[in-house]
Amino acid sequence: MPEGHTLHRLARDLTRAFAGHTISSLSPQGRFAEGAERVDGMTVTSAWARGKHLFVELDEMVEQVHVHLGLFGKWKVSTGDPEITGQVRWRIQDDVSTADLRGPTACELLAPGEVEALLNRLGPDPIVPGTPAEEAWPRISRSRAWIATLLMDQSVVAGVGNVYRAEVLFRNRIDPTTEGRELSRAQWDAIWDDLVVLMTDGVRKGRIETVRPEDSQRSGPQKRGRRRGESYVYKRTGEPCLVCGAPVQTAVLGARNLFWCPSCQGAARLDR
DNA sequence: ATTCTATGTCGAA
DNA sequence: TCGACCTAGAATA
Numbered sequence: 001m002p003e004g005h006t007l008h009r010l011a012r013d014l015t016r017a018f019a020g021h022t023i024s025s026l027s028p029q030g031r032f033a034e035g036a037e038r039v040d041g042m043t044v045t046s047a048w049a050r051g052k053h054l055f056v057e058l059d060e061m062v063e064q065v066h067v068h069l070g071l072f073g074k075w076k077v078s079t080g081d082p083e084i085t086g087q088v089r090w091r092i093q094d095d096v097s098t099a100d101l102r103g104p105t106a107c108e109l110l111a112p113g114e115v116e117a118l119l120n121r122l123g124p125d126p127i128v129p130g131t132p133a134e135e136a137w138p139r140i141s142r143s144r145a146w147i148a149t150l151l152m153d154q155s156v157v158a159g160v161g162n163v164y165r166a167e168v169l170f171r172n173r174i175d176p177t178t179e180g181r182e183l184s185r186a187q188w189d190a191i192w193d194d195l196v197v198l199m200t201d202g203v204r205k206g207r208i209e210t211v212r213p214e215d216s217q218r219s220g221p222q223k224r225g226r227r228r229g230e231s232y233v234y235k236r237t238g239e240p241c242l243v244c245g246a247p248v249q250t251a252v253l254g255a256r257n258l259f260w261c262p263s264c265q266g267a268a269r270l271d272r
Numbered sequence: 273a274t275t276c277t278a279t280g281t282c283g284a285a
Numbered sequence: 286t287c288g289a290c291c292t293a294g295a296a297t298a
Binding site: 070071072073074086087102103105254255 | 286287290291292293
Binding site for chain 1: 282
């Protein structure tokens with residue numbers, strides 16, 4: 001789940017549940033014991049996200065809690081006082097709600113300067129309203145790296161992960177092995193605008209949905225419209241392309257699986 | 273019941 | 286380039 005839309009959605013949910021409320025804070029598992037204890041009894045100001053990073057602000061404290069979910073991390077926000085099960089790194093609670101964090105790559109207190117340094121390493125985030133395609137263009141247009149690699153580089157664009165990468169390249173019929181410097185400005189603008197639409201939609205729906213209704217597979221008169229979890233190419237190796245029917249291809253690129261349609265997109269440099 | 277796999281990132285070799 | 290991190294749903298048996 002954790003691409004940028006997940007973190008922005010969590011920021012919204014945590015803000016709705018806890019902003020303005022005094023919380024109890026603990027680290028049942030113990031690996032955030034010191035930080036959790038300092039936060040205990042404070043009031044949440046807000047939670048916010050940039051790319052795949054989540055920050056929780058508290059009053060009376062200049063540090064913020066920085067959370068990165070990594071591949072496995074999950075937040076569970078619920079009402080009531082559920083029993084602690086498994087490894088809970090950080091639990092925050094008010095009279096109504098409980099939020100449990102499990103398996104994060106990072107859960108730590110960061111001083112203002114450290115937050116700023118982290119933000120400075122991130123490229124523009126499509127989910128931040130009003131961010132123009134222009135901001136990423138200098139890095140894209142000068143790079144010899146493939147666009148498939150650039151989209152996953154958080155210092156170029158913040159928040160895109162393996163699903164959005166594959167799907168946005170397919171939707172725009174872009175060869176994933178196109179070098180950044182070979183991409184036209186119009187192509188980049190189209191990719192960016194599509195990321196804005198898809199990822200903003202992902203925040204609202206709480207899941208990634210990329211298949212246009214007219215391209216969605218129909219498995220019978222009862223099942224109309226987009227199927228939950230359906231994708232054009234992501235994780236569809238060998239299955240027919242929803243648009244042209246050619247088998248979806250896959251290759252490992254930088255330790256991540258890349259998926260594409262060889263007919264709709266091509267991928268000259270990956271042909272073997 | 274057990275094994276596999278993943279929407280991510282870092283640091284050592 | 287590879288292993289570590291260390292969760293949970295999906296896939297396999």
